[in-house]
Every structure is written in C-alpha cells, then in structure tokens.
Amino acid sequence: MAKDVVGRAGAPPPQASEDADERILKAAGKLFREKGFAATTVREIAAAASMLPGSLHYRYASKDDVLIALMKRAVLRAMGAVELAIATVTDPVERVRVGLRTHLELLCSGDDSLYVLLFDWRSLEPSARAGLERERGRYETFWDGLLLGAHATGQGRPVLDLELVRHFGFGAINWVATWYRPDGERTPAQIADTFFSYLAFGLLHESARPADLDPHFAALMAAATPSRS
Amino acid sequence: MAKDVVGRAGAPPPQASEDADERILKAAGKLFREKGFAATTVREIAAAASMLPGSLHYRYASKDDVLIALMKRAVLRAMGAVELAIATVTDPVERVRVGLRTHLELLCSGDDSLYVLLFDWRSLEPSARAGLERERGRYETFWDGLLLGAHATGQGRPVLDLELVRHFGFGAINWVATWYRPDGERTPAQIADTFFSYLAFGLLHESARPADLDPHFAALMAAATPSRS
DNA sequence: TGGTTATTTGGTCGCATGGCCAAGGACGTG
DNA sequence: CACGTCCTTGGCCATGCGACCAAATAACCA
Numbered sequence: 396m397a398k399d400v401v402g403r404a405g406a407p408p409p410q411a412s413e414d415a416d417e418r419i420l421k422a423a424g425k426l427f428r429e430k431g432f433a434a435t436t437v438r439e440i441a442a443a444a445s446m447l448p449g450s451l452h453y454r455y456a457s458k459d460d461v462l463i464a465l466m467k468r469a470v471l472r473a474m475g476a477v478e479l480a481i482a483t484v485t486d487p488v489e490r491v492r493v494g495l496r497t498h499l500e501l502l503c504s505g506d507d508s509l510y511v512l513l514f515d516w517r518s519l520e521p522s523a524r525a526g527l528e529r530e531r532g533r534y535e536t537f538w539d540g541l542l543l544g545a546h547a548t549g550q551g552r553p554v555l556d557l558e559l560v561r562h563f564g565f566g567a568i569n570w571v572a573t574w575y576r577p578d579g580e581r582t583p584a585q586i587a588d589t590f591f592s593y594l595a596f597g598l599l600h601e602s603a604r605p606a607d608l609d610p611h612f613a614a615l616m617a618a619a620t621p622s623r624s
Numbered sequence: 625m626a627k628d629v630v631g632r633a634g635a636p637p638p639q640a641s642e643d644a645d646e647r648i649l650k651a652a653g654k655l656f657r658e659k660g661f662a663a664t665t666v667r668e669i670a671a672a673a674s675m676l677p678g679s680l681h682y683r684y685a686s687k688d689d690v691l692i693a694l695m696k697r698a699v700l701r702a703m704g705a706v707e708l709a710i711a712t713v714t715d716p717v718e719r720v721r722v723g724l725r726t727h728l729e730l731l732c733s734g735d736d737s738l739y740v741l742l743f744d745w746r747s748l749e750p751s752a753r754a755g756l757e758r759e760r761g762r763y764e765t766f767w768d769g770l771l772l773g774a775h776a777t778g779q780g781r782p783v784l785d786l787e788l789v790r791h792f793g794f795g796a797i798n799w800v801a802t803w804y805r806p807d808g809e810r811t812p813a814q815i816a817d818t819f820f821s822y823l824a825f826g827l828l829h830e831s832a833r834p835a836d837l838d839p840h841f842a843a844l845m846a847a848a849t850p851s852r853s
Numbered sequence: 854t855g856g857t858t859a860t861t862t863g864g865t866c867g868c869a870t871g872g873c874c875a876a877g878g879a880c881g882t883g
Numbered sequence: 884c885a886c887g888t889c890c891t892t893g894g895c896c897a898t899g900c901g902a903c904c905a906a907a908t909a910a911c912c913a
Contacts, residue, residue: 415860431746433662437901449904450861458901514743516802517660552825556818559810562803563796563822570795573745581788589785593792596781597826644890666871678874679891687871855913862907869900876892883886 418444419451420468423461424507432462432511432518462515463523469508470530474537476501487544488595494541495568496587502572503583510572535561564594647673648680649697652690653736661691661740661747691744692752698737699759703766705730716773717824723770724797725816731801732812739801764790793823 422443426435437458441451455461480497481490502509512531519527542557567590575583651672655664666687670680684690709726710719731738741760748756771786796819804812 429746431660431662433660434747436899438899447862447864448901449863452901452903453860456902515660517658518663559815559818560822562799563819566796566799566802567792568795570791570799573795574791586788589788590792593789593826594822595826597822597824665869667869676892676894677871678893681871681873682890685872857912858910860907860909862905864904866903867901870898872897873895875894878889878891880889881887883884 415444415446415450416454418446419454419461420465420508424465424511427462427465427511427515428507432458432515437461459520459523462511462518463527465508466512466519466527467530469506469512470527470534472506473498473501473509474534477537481541487541487548488550491541491545492588492591494538495564495591496584499568499571499587500583502569503575503577513569513572538565564590567594644673644675644679645683647675648683648690649694649737653694653740656691656694656740656744657736661687661744666690688749688752691740691747692756694737695741695748695756696759698741699756699763701735702727702730702738703763706766710770716770716777717779720770720774721817721820723767724793724820725813728797728800728816729812731798732804732806742798742801767794796823 419440423435423440426439426443437451438448440458440461441448444451451461455464477494477497481493484490484493502513512527516524538561539557542560545551546555546557568587571583571586571590575586581589648669652664652669655668655672666680667677669687669690670677673680680690684693706723706726710722713719713722731742741756745753767790768786771789774780775784775786797816800812800815800819804815810818
C-alpha cells in the first residue's frame with residue numbers, strides 16, 4: 396500500500412504525514428552522516444524520529460528505501476537551491492561563484508542529505524545506484540552548463556577540459572564537509588568565495604607567471620605522460 | 625610421509641606470517657573500499673584472504689583492529705611515498721607538484737588503504753579515532769611544510785591562508801578517488817599535473833585578469849561576509 | 854452518528870553477525 | 884624421536900539485526 400491515496404483534497408492530516416516523513420528523513424540523515432548507513436539501525440532512526448520501528452516500516456518498506464528517498468531529496472534540494480540562487484545573476488562567471496557558494500552553504504547547513512549523497516554512495520545496491528546516478532548526472536550536467544557558459548565568455552583559458560574542471564571544483568568544495576565545523580572561524584560563504592578566487596586566479600602571484608602561459612602548461616602536460624614518473 | 629610438500633619455492637615460515645598479515649590487510653582494504661567497513665563481515669575478509677575466520681581472529685582480536693592497522697599503514701605509506709618522491713627535488717614549488725602526483729598515484733593504485741583512511745573515517749570509535757588523528761595530523765603538518773616552502777619562494781600570492789590552501793588541494797586530489805577509473809583516458813599523473821596547473825595558474829585567462837589582483841580579491845572577501853546570504 | 858480508511862502500536866520471526874575457543878596440526882629444536 | 888611453540892581449524896554462542904504483521908487506534912467521510 397502506498398501513500399498515493401493521501402493526496403485527497405486540501406486536507407490538514409497530510410501535513411502530519413508529511414511531517415512524519417520529514418522527521419524520518421531528517422533523523423536518518425543525521426544518523427547516516429554520523430555513523431554511516433550500514434552502521435545505523437532502523438530502530439535508531441525510528442527512535443530519533445520519535446516513533447516505533449513499525450511506524451517507520453509503514454512509510455518505508457526497507458532501510459534502503461529511506462536512503463534512496465534521502466538521496467533523491469538531496470539532488471532535488473541542491474539543484475533547486477543553486478537554480479534559485481543564480482536566477483537573478485546574469486554574468487556567467489558570477490553565476491559559477493554564486494552556485495559554488497550555494498552548494499557549499501547547503502552542504503554545511505543542518506540538512507545532511509547532500510552529505511549522505513556524496514559520502515555514503517557505496518551503501519547503495521547496484522540496482523538503486525543506477526537510478527540515483529541518473530539523478531546525480533542531471534546535477535552534474537547542470538553544472539557543466541554553468542561552466543560552459545562561463546568559459547564561453549572567453550575569460551577562461553582556452554584549453555580547459557571542462558569535465559576535469561568540474562571534478563576539480565566539486566572535489567575542493569565537497570571535501571569541505573570533512574573538516575568544516577560550524578564553530579570555526581570561517582563561514583561557508585567565506586570559504587566558497589576564497590576557493591572561487593583560488594580557482595579563478597590560481598595560487599601563484601602575477602609576477603611568478605610566465606607572460607605566455609600555455610607553453611608552460613603544455614610542458615606540464617607533456618611531463619604527465621604515462622611514460623614514467 | 626610427505627618428504628618435502630612444503631619445499632615449494634623456498635618460502636620459509638616467518639615469511640608466511642608476514643604474508644598472512646599482508647593478505648588480511650589487502651583483502652580488508654579491498655572490501656572496506658567497495659562496501660564500507662560496517663557492511664563488511666569478518667567472514668568475508670577471511671574468505672578473501674584464503675583463511676578461516678578463526679585464523680583472522682588469531683592475528684587481529686577484532687574487526688576494528690583490522691581497520692586501525694590498515695589506516696596506520698596508509699599514513700605510513702603515504703608519507704613514505706611522498707618523502708621518497710621529493711627527496712631529489714630541490715625547487716620548492718616543484719616539490720609540491722611531485723608530492724601531489726605521488727599522493728594521487730598511491731590513491732589510485734591497487735593499495736586501498738589510503739582510500740579507506742580518507743573515506744571510512746566515521747567507522748572508527750572515538751578512542752581509536754584520536755590515535756589515528758595524531759598520525760594523520762603528522763601527514764598534514766608535513767604537507768604544510770611543503771606549502772610553506774613553496775610560498776616562501778615569493779612566487780605565491782602573499783595573502784594566502786595556507787591551511788585553507790591545503791584543504792583546497794587535498795579536496796580536489798582526494799575527490800579523484802570517487803570518479804577515477806583505471807580504464808579511463810587519463811592517468812593519475814596526468815590528472816595530478818593538470819590539477820596542479822589549475823591550482824598554480826587558475827582557470828581564467830591572462831587577459832581576463834585585472835592587472836592588480838588584490839583589490840578584486842579583497843572585494844570578493846568583503847562580499848563573503850556573513851552579513852547577507 | 855456509523856462506516857471507512859490512514860496510521861500506530863508493540864511485539865515476533867528467522868537469521869547473520871562479531872567474538873571466541875578447545876582441539877589439533879605443522880614445524881624447528883633438543 | 885619427543886618436545887614446545889606457532890598457527891589453523893571448524894564450529895559455538897549470545898546478541899542484535901531487518902523485515903514483518905495482526906490488532907488497536909485516530910482521523911475523516913457521508
């Protein structure tokens with residue numbers, strides 16, 4: 396049986412249902428983040444959501460279903476938040492900066508779903524993984540669009556591999572979740588903007604940069620051939 | 625009686641012990657990486673190491689002990705590999721590039737211990753975590769030394785927060801482990817060198833860069849104050 | 854109000870787990 | 884050949900798991 400029938404008319408009780416669902420996902424997110432999916436029991440989730448295990452089972456047939464629902468919500472929230480944040484920004488490079496900041500703010504907020512999506516990937520069984528990978532792929536494609544737009548302004552170096560750039564930026568930003576502490580001295584927005592400046596301008600000083608960059612870059616690439624370290 | 629059943633290929637008994645330990649850690653690393661610590665059973669580790677569960681228990685009293693040993697080995701191997709690789713490199717900036725490359729090559733190699741150290745952090749109970757954090761802190765301090773050396777050459781932008789730089793670089797590099805595939809079209813060395821060029825020179829083209837960078841950078845930092853989202 | 858459906862309760866079930874161990878080799882040494 | 888040590892064997896056990904459900908209850912409708 397499913398809750399599809401619930402969508403009657405504008406009834407007040409669905410609020411309670413939504414609330415119970417929300418409580419489950421919030422509790423599960425917190426526990427999954429702290430201990431990982433496999434180390435968390437359904438009894439713990441139920442207790443944290445102030446209900447009995449059977450009640451949880453009524454809404455999610457299995458523990459995997461909870462994880463899948465949580466991850467799907469994470470993709471939705473991330474895309475929604477970033478889309479909303481950049482809606483009023485027109486400059487393509489600035490859109491990347493704002494998007495990065497929004498992504499990190501969500502990751503560092505009390506919403507643990509994005510963290511679980513990023514770091515509990517291995518807990519999904521292959522069948523469910525495929526579905527989630529499609530969802531997650533949408534978010535990555537969305538970001539590729541942002542990067543392409545920024546690159547199309549001509550402000551970027553011409554030889555960039557945008558897929559590699561996305562991996563690079565996602566790595567730097569997502570890794571923040573492993574060391575960020577809310578009581579630290581830097582806000583997520585400050586971290587994101589600092590990282591954006593690193594990304595955009597690099598770490599070396601102007602004077603240390605050769606007038607013509609590309610040859611140096613090409614030399615680095617040549618040195619990276621798999622011949623030998 | 626069998627006269628020399630064991631006399632296979634000159635493998636004395638003491639070596640066999642080391643071998644068994646090695647087999648356990650290698651099998652455990654592979655399984656922990658694939659499914660995570662909590663989702664892996666000691667029986668699976670034993671089977672993958674071609675021994676019975678009791679034999680594994682003889683060497684490691686508990687599953688946690690296996691994880692701790694694996695992680696300690698990861699720190700040792702990472703520091704050892706990077707130190708060896710940069711031993712003959714004198715230029716401080718180049719030392720960073722080579723170190724980054726070595727770290728990534730280890731992360732993408734068949735040795736799963738570094739991956740487990742980075743991504744199965746939550747599985748440690750608090751007591752063991754403290755010990756490991758000291759070990760891991762040594763590796764981070766070691767990297768801070770590399771970064772400080774590179775920055776001291778004057779080639780770097782003067783206002784850099786080196787701790788943030790380390791987090792930034794570690795994030796980008798470590799995240800590679802989540803998407804790298806050995807049959808991909810890029811080698812770890814190529815990825816590392818490309819990422820180093822991003823780190824050093826940034827993604828924007830020369831002409832897109834203001835002649836005097838710092839004001840722009842300062843403006844970004846000002847915009848990142850927690851006053852407004 | 855009474856009938857119907859949505860939700861919660863408080864358990865039970867079969868099972869796999871981590872930890873453990875007594876008995877028995879294998880093996881170099883006396 | 885007997886000895887003592889190192890290591891493996893194969894299975895045992897209490898625990899706690901995920902999944903499940905029949906019955907009780909709450910919320911809504913006509």
